[in-house]
Amino acid sequence: MVVDSDLDLMLRVRQGDAGSFDELLRRYRTPLVKYFCRMVRDEAQAEDLAQEAFLRVYKARHRYRAEARFATWLYRIATNLALNAIRDAKGLGRQDGNGSNEDGEISFEFVDPKASVEQQLIETDRGRMIREAIEALPENQRAAVILHKYQDVDYRQIAGILKVSESAVKSLLFRAYETLRARLEPLVRGGQL
Amino acid sequence: MKCQDREKLFLFVQRILQADEADRVRRHLAGCTECARTVEEYRKLDSALDDWGVAEPSPWFDAKARARVAASGRKDSGFLGFGRVRTLAAGVAATVLIVGALVVFNHQKVAEINQPLSSLARPVTITAGQRVPAKTEALRKPLPPEEQLKMDENLSLLEDYEVVADFDALSELPQANSN
Numbered sequence: 001m002v003v004d005s006d007l008d009l010m011l012r013v014r015q016g017d018a019g020s021f022d023e024l025l026r027r028y029r030t031p032l033v034k035y036f037c038r039m040v041r042d043e044a045q046a047e048d049l050a051q052e053a054f055l056r057v058y059k060a061r062h063r064y065r066a067e068a069r070f071a072t073w074l075y076r077i078a079t080n081l082a083l084n085a086i087r088d089a090k091g092l093g094r095q096d097g098n099g100s101n102e103d104g105e106i107s108f109e110f111v112d113p114k115a116s117v118e119q120q121l122i123e124t125d126r127g128r129m130i131r132e133a134i135e136a137l138p139e140n141q142r143a144a145v146i147l148h149k150y151q152d153v154d155y156r157q158i159a160g161i162l163k164v165s166e167s168a169v170k171s172l173l174f175r176a177y178e179t180l181r182a183r184l185e186p187l188v189r190g191g192q193l
Numbered sequence: 194m195k196c197q198d199r200e201k202l203f204l205f206v207q208r209i210l211q212a213d214e215a216d217r218v219r220r221h222l223a224g225c226t227e228c229a230r231t232v233e234e235y236r237k238l239d240s241a242l243d244d245w246g247v248a249e250p251s252p253w254f255d256a257k258a259r260a261r262v263a264a265s266g267r268k269d270s271g272f273l274g275f276g277r278v279r280t281l282a283a284g285v286a287a288t289v290l291i292v293g294a295l296v297v298f299n300h301q302k303v304a305e306i307n308q309p310l311s312s313l314a315r316p317v318t319i320t321a322g323q324r325v326p327a328k329t330e331a332l333r334k335p336l337p338p339e340e341q342l343k344m345d346e347n348l349s350l351l352e353d354y355e356v357v358a359d360f361d362a363l364s365e366l367p368q369a370n371s372n
Contacts, residue, residue, distance in 0.1 A: 025258055029250050037247035047251060051258040058262045130245040148207070149242055155209055170209060174200045181238050188237045 006070035014061045024070075025054060031151055032078060038146045039082035040089070041131070049085060053078045072160045075153060079143050079161055086139065126187060133183040140164070141176035148173055196221075202228055206235040 004023070012020035032053060036046035056077050057064075064073065134142055140162060147153040147161065155173070159166045181188065204210045205218045222229045 021262070022255075022259070025255055029254055029258070033250040033254065034247050038245070043248050046248075047254055047257070050250070051254070051261050054258045055261045055265055059265060124244065126241070126244040127246060130242055134245070149239070150245075170200070170204060173207065173209075174203050177203055177235065177238065178199070180242070181234065184238060184241060187241045188234060 007066060010061070010064055010070050011066065013058070014064065021058065024057070028054075028071075028074060032074070035075070035078060035146060035151055036082055038131075038134070038150060039079075039143070040085050041135070045085065049078070049081050053081055056081075069157065069160075071153070072157045075147065075151070075157070075161045076163075079147075083139055083143070129184065129187060133180050136183070137176050137179060141172050141179070144169060144172040145176045145180075196225060196228060199231060202231050203235055206232055206239065 004020070006024065006027070009020040009024050013024065029050065032050040033046055036049045036053075037043055040046055040049065053074065057074060060077075064070075134145060137145065143162060144158055147158050148155060153161070155169045156166055159169045162169065162172075164172070201210070201214070201218060205215055208215075210218065222232060
């Protein structure tokens with residue numbers, strides 16, 4: 001059985017094929033919802049943003065260029081949505097340790113007041129510690145780490161998503177991991193909390 | 194490679210280095226315990242990050258996403274042809290309106306043309322002693338039956354707007370101040 005590429009599916013969506021859109025939805029719903037969960041934490045908001053990302057893909061289907069990789073395009077839309085949501089939430093949530101680092105990037109820890117009770121219950125201490133460490137990273141580093149580590153996106157694609165050079169992606173990832181290594185030292189050295 | 198080049202060690206662990214560079218790092222690690230320890234730390238950190246699990250999409254995610262797309266399609270360009278049908282309907286409605294307006298306009302023109310000549314003719318004032326023009330005098334007399342029949346046969350011409358448009362009936366009448 002021949003599996004259609006994302007590109008083929010997207011070209012058919014451009015022509016109004018609902019079945020192809022459903023297939024893209026099936027392929028990317030889980031990675032996209034998980035990406036938003038890690039970027040904005042709140043599950044309900046993550047689902048809402050993922051649906052919005054698919055809606056934007058549909059609305060912009062005529063602007064999709066065949067030479068652009070679909071996943072890169074989708075994650076670029078998703079990243080813009082996530083970063084906007086984080087910036088919007090800055091005024092609602094509590095910010096700890098906000099300030100600029102040596103690169104002028106703003107770092108803040110966003111504590112979502114809407115995080116569900118269920119979510120708090122199922123989250124392990126290790127998971128909470130990792131989440132807080134990653135949430136405290138500057139926006140670009142945070143997006144780069146999540147895309148690279150959890151979404152399995154190639155660093156060349158990350159460059160396309162964040163609109164930076166490939167060497168800048170390597171540098172972003174390295175600095176982010178250095179920060180995480182310091183913050184998660186107990187976890188790394190002791191193996192547990 | 195230079196010892197303590199942490200970025201290169203990190204990129205090695207992440208498999209981001211080019212093959213030849215990765216080979217150089219591998220050879221260096223075989224003889225450098227310090228760098229080997231750093232690499233091990235990065236591997237442990239990478240492994241520790243696996244513990245951050247998040248939720249799966251809810252069972253109704255697809256239905257909600259499709260509903261949003263469908264709602265958007267109804268609003269603007271239209272998904273799966275709904276918009277095209279609406280555009281076509283608007284086009285047909287506009288055409289019907291334009292054709293209707295043209296029909297009404299033409300009907301009014303024909304109605305004006307079909308008015309009796311007497312209602313269109315300007316009154317001719319004849320002062321005492323002035324001779325009534327022969328043509329005007331002739332119009333007062335009833336037509337003989339055969340002439341009336343000819344006029345009735347020519348009435349169909351009046352329904353042809355193209356013919357009537359260029360026909361100036363009043364030009365045949367003498368002007369009040371003529372003669």
